[in-house]
Amino acid sequence: MLVHSKAGRWAAWALFAVLFLPLFALPLVVVVAASFAGHWSGAFPSDPTTGHYAAAVRGESLQALTTSLVTAVVASLLALVLGTWAALAAARLGRRTKRSLDALFMLPVAVPSVVIGLAVLVAFSRPPLLLNGTSSIVVLAHTVLVTAFAYQSVSAAIVRLDPAYEQAAASLGASPGYVLWRVRLPLLLPSLTAAGGLCFALSMGELSATMMLYPPDWVPLPVRIFTATDRGSLFSGSALAVVLMAATLLVLLAVSRIRTRASYR
Amino acid sequence: MSGIRFESVSVAYGGHTVLDSLDLTVEPGEVMALLGPSGSGKTTALRAVAGFVTPASGRVLIGGRDVTHLPPHKRGIGMVVQQYALFPHMRVKENVAFGLRAHRTPRSGIPGRVAEALEMTGMGAYAERYPRELSGGQQQRVAIARALAIRPGVLLLDEPLSALDAQLRSGMLAELARLHRELPDVSLLYVTHDQVEALTLADRIAVMDRARLQDCGTPQELYRTPRTEFTASFVGNANLLPVTVAERGAVFEGRTLTVGPAGQAPYGIAPGATATLCVRPHLLALGEGPNALRGRITEVQWRGSTHRLYVEVAGHRIKADLPELRETPALGDEVTLHFEPRDAVLLTAGVSHG
Ligand SMILES: Nc1ncnc2c1ncn2[C@@H]1O[C@H](COP(=O)(O)OP(=O)(O)OP(=O)(O)O)[C@@H](O)[C@H]1O
Numbered sequence: 320m321l322v323h324s325k326a327g328r329w330a331a332w333a334l335f336a337v338l339f340l341p342l343f344a345l346p347l348v349v350v351v352a353a354s355f356a357g358h359w360s361g362a363f364p365s366d367p368t369t370g371h372y373a374a375a376v377r378g379e380s381l382q383a384l385t386t387s388l389v390t391a392v393v394a395s396l397l398a399l400v401l402g403t404w405a406a407l408a409a410a411r412l413g414r415r416t417k418r419s420l421d422a423l424f425m426l427p428v429a430v431p432s433v434v435i436g437l438a439v440l441v442a443f444s445r446p447p448l449l450l451n452g453t454s455s456i457v458v459l460a461h462t463v464l465v466t467a468f469a470y471q472s473v474s475a476a477i478v479r480l481d482p483a484y485e486q487a488a489a490s491l492g493a494s495p496g497y498v499l500w501r502v503r504l505p506l507l508l509p510s511l512t513a514a515g516g517l518c519f520a521l522s523m524g525e526l527s528a529t530m531m532l533y534p535p536d537w538v539p540l541p542v543r544i545f546t547a548t549d550r551g552s553l554f555s556g557s558a559l560a561v562v563l564m565a566a567t568l569l570v571l572l573a574v575s576r577i578r579t580r581a582s583y584r
Numbered sequence: 585m586s587g588i589r590f591e592s593v594s595v596a597y598g599g600h601t602v603l604d605s606l607d608l609t610v611e612p613g614e615v616m617a618l619l620g621p622s623g624s625g626k627t628t629a630l631r632a633v634a635g636f637v638t639p640a641s642g643r644v645l646i647g648g649r650d651v652t653h654l655p656p657h658k659r660g661i662g663m664v665v666q667q668y669a670l671f672p673h674m675r676v677k678e679n680v681a682f683g684l685r686a687h688r689t690p691r692s693g694i695p696g697r698v699a700e701a702l703e704m705t706g707m708g709a710y711a712e713r714y715p716r717e718l719s720g721g722q723q724q725r726v727a728i729a730r731a732l733a734i735r736p737g738v739l740l741l742d743e744p745l746s747a748l749d750a751q752l753r754s755g756m757l758a759e760l761a762r763l764h765r766e767l768p769d770v771s772l773l774y775v776t777h778d779q780v781e782a783l784t785l786a787d788r789i790a791v792m793d794r795a796r797l798q799d800c801g802t803p804q805e806l807y808r809t810p811r812t813e814f815t816a817s818f819v820g821n822a823n824l825l826p827v828t829v830a831e832r833g834a835v836f837e838g839r840t841l842t843v844g845p846a847g848q849a850p851y852g853i854a855p856g857a858t859a860t861l862c863v864r865p866h867l868l869a870l871g872e873g874p875n876a877l878r879g880r881i882t883e884v885q886w887r888g889s890t891h892r893l894y895v896e897v898a899g900h901r902i903k904a905d906l907p908e909l910r911e912t913p914a915l916g917d918e919v920t921l922h923f924e925p926r927d928a929v930l931l932t933a934g935v936s937h938g
């Protein structure tokens with residue numbers, strides 16, 4: 320932060336606390352508190368217990384966590400490959416074609432995800448593409464939703480890539496494929512991992528499109544949280560939510576470690 | 585052994601011609617400097633050889649082979665650009681090995697060739713470093729080593745020294761000259777806007793201005809006997825005086841000046857024609873003598889070992905570089921400058937300026 324005087328720094332921290340605590344931290348604190356609560360009738364929860372967590376990492380809840388993790392990993396890897404491929408191809412296009420491609424990839428961001436879920440449901444509910452009722456339809460919908468973000472962040476990184484590197488590589492006799500593999504992708508690696516992390520986090524938290532599509536044997540964690548709270552089990556829902564947050568954060572931390580390694584190499 | 589040949593190469597960006605039918609031949613093993621002011625099209629000419637721009641018309645030949653429509657990686661060139669563009673994610677030795685790997689050199693031969701190229705540029709001790717751990721001059725050497733490792737027939741250098749400070753630059757100039765003595769078969773096309781670099785290094789200099797080739801010749805020819813006003817002022821930094829040719833010499837603002845070896849009509853120009861007299865600043869001396877010019881000092885610059893005086897003579901501003909003067913002349917002083925007849929060159933007016 321570019322604040323040098325002591326008073327200025329205190330003011331900046333105070334502003335941060337005033338904005339950050341009520342907006343971001345407090346709801347999280349409440350969820351964490353609720354996840355340990357046996358009762359909550361007064362201002363503060365009572366009867367602390369870890370029972371909700373014991374239930375949250377067992378049986379169907381554990382299965383929901385694995386389902387979410389598998390869905391998010393597969394969807395974000397697919398999105399990364401598709402998005403990077405599209406972004407690399409788009410970078411070679413003329414300005415107008417590229418702009419229409421950008422707009423096409425913006426669609427899943429601009430359209431409400433319920434609509435995306437409905438669209439995927441309608442499109443894949445009859446032969447020859449009958450995916451309705453399978454786990455693939457959930458993965459597919461997530462991929463459609465997050466590819467847009469992968470495409471955008473990789474596109475932005477490609478624009479910033481100095482063409483001098485690929486030209487130097489070409490002048491040294493490297494074919495375009497070799498340049499892509501040995502120079503451009505390694506230089507894009509930090510952006511690729513960042514995009515992957517973003518896709519993963521978005522997919523882990525996706526609820527609205529998933530609600531329209533999930534089959535009984537493929538229930539992601541957000542759906543389970545929703546059904547738990549819908550039933551009125553607020554505390555077990557909170558415990559599941561904390562598990563979801565923790566799992567997402569752990570994976571993101573691991574990804575960011577790869578990223579810093581890559582950019583300091 | 586391969587040379588480079590431009591055959592009426594024109595390049596245009598969006599209808600704007602930035603290289604206008606360039607005809608130029610770089611002989612095998614020759615060092616050719618492309619010299620010109622900023623924006624004159626030097627880099628564009630180099631990129632046409634490397635394959636990063638496609639000429640609107642004309643042909644580019646490398647070693648007698650038409651490469652005009654060949655992609656860059658099939659042209660067999662080495663190139664060093666201004667920003668060096670070392671791959672930041674690779675160690676120095678991996679950078680140098682890159683071209684060898686891309687050419688599918690047998691794996692066992694690569695370390696030897698890498699070491700050889702690094703040794704040649706004096707960077708042998710830095711093989712394990714990353715580019716960001718090197719100084720500008722060291723990065724520049726690695727960039728040259730990387731280009732040389734593939735043993736190209738032609739080496740293209742685009743202002744390779746412009747990011748270095750003056751002292752490092754003169755050191756690197758000597759290094760480049762030594763490298764070329766060690767690799768006499770490599771043709772060098774060297775882009776620069778610094779006349780000292782061009783004069784030091786080049787066998788021949790091609791002078792460019794406003795998208796056109798203005799002049800081409802050995803450094804001595806261009807410096808001592810320029811053929812165009814642009815060459816005289818850009819390469820030799822000469823004073824250009826408008827004159828009328830007379831029977832013996834040239835008339836400048838009513839004064840008759842003698843030019844060239846005594847008694848000869850200068851360069852066979854007919855008397856009465858208008859011409860330009862070129863005389864370089866350091867060939868002017870203070871005091872009375874042949875070809876005296878009287879004027880008033882308008883500016884004095886002390887440059888360490890020399891004084892640069894700007895003297896206004898009959899409405900023309902004349903630059904004179906004099907050995908350091910013990911007493912600095914004052915502004916407004918009347919002084920007399922003179923020059924030897926053989927130190928001046930007469931150019932027919934109107935042939936130049938592109
Ligand atoms: N990609 C481009 N698109 C449009 N115009 C360009 C492009 N590259 C160069 N030009 C124009 O072409 C002209 C010549 O550029 P070039 O880079 O060849 O100059 P240069 O002689 O190398 O100059 P410098 O000494 O500044 O590097 C300039 O007027 C420049 O603006």
Ligand SMILES: [Mg+2]
Pocket residue numbers: 626627628742
């Ligand atoms: Mg240039």
